[in-house]
Amino acid sequence: MAGKKQYPLRVDAAIYDALEKWAADEFRSVNAHIEFVLRDALRRAGRLPGPRSPGAPADGSAGANESTGKNE
DSSP, X not given: OOOOOOOOOOOOHHHHHHHHHHXXXXXXXXXXXXXXXXXXXXXXXXXXXXXXXXXXXTTSOTTBOTTTOOBO
16 A cells, blocks of 8 residues: 555535535545545546556546546
8 A cells, every 4th residue: 555645635624514514424534535526637637646447548638628638
């Protein structure tokens, strides 16, 4: 398993409360849920290193609009 980095994180109280409730709904700790949300956002943006899905373009442009290069 890869090492984990520790860092202080300051967030608005309302954001923390929402994360805490969402984490509880998913039976996760807040810390684990933050990692889950970040990993999902990185994956959706094509910025998470790792194996690509079968059929995904090699340039990482999956889900991007060809004319603008932006996700829709």
